[in-house]
Amino acid sequence: MPELPEVENTRRNLVRAGLPGSTITGANITWANTVKKPSAAELAEGLKGRTIQDIERQGKYLILPLSGSGPTNFIIHLGMTGRLQVQPQSQEPDPMTRHSFPLEDGPELRFVDGRKFGKLWLVDSPTEVLPTMSPEPFEDEFTVETLAESFSGRKAPVKALLLEQSTVCGLGNLYADESLFLAGLHPERPASDLSIDEVATLRQAIIDALSAAYGVYDRARDQLWPDPPTALTTWSHPRDIKAACPNCETSMTAIRVQARGTYFCSKCQV
């Protein structure tokens, strides 16, 4: 499931594919439920003739500012299985392609989404759509104090709070587990029980987990990086096989936190 590194990866790949500057000539929407605002028909009509100026990202949301008249922002959330591809119109589309947007210069933008959890909007301002989100984890504004503030007074499991975008935008199930593993924290610890030192350790672990997925984080160089999940230590756990903790070789424990599959080491994470 795409989390911050994968969404950023998608963003860069679209930039590399030349999407900025391309003009959308039409829209084939085959699953209207993914269109949240306005209606699917209005979105399809509203995108026609618009030029994509840039591709931005906030948390897990992709924002495509458009020139021309009409709502100025095409916003996309990939959900769990969403992918965006720029392919020649002559190329056979993936069978799970839900929407396609032909471009003026030949190729088309395709939205492939097996489980249909992705979402689209066409609105004047991202603020109409985007929920309250924390500062980007790589920005200076993502401080220990910010994180501690969002944990304050919260008895919910720390992992549950890590999944809230207002706590750490861009984090999802996999990187939440990974961050807690790197921090040596039990996922079910009540968030407000964490000491300030533990919060500081967790903040750094979040940055480290995401950084590992990026390879070397460097916006300016726009470089390729390895497939992010290979960077995860807690990731490769088939449902019924308990892998060993890479630190102490204890079998990893599988539980559910907030109805999410959760893996941790009962010895290293306390």
Place this chain on the structure above:
DNA sequence: AGTACGTCCTGATCGC
């Protein structure tokens, strides 16, 4: 207000 749970979806996997 904070917390928990149901809902949307379908491919992959499980179990009889």
Place this chain on the structure above:
DNA sequence: TGCGATCAGGACGTAC
């Protein structure tokens, strides 16, 4: 072997 049941989860809505 085949087929129905179950699982997976991001974010929102609803209920307590």
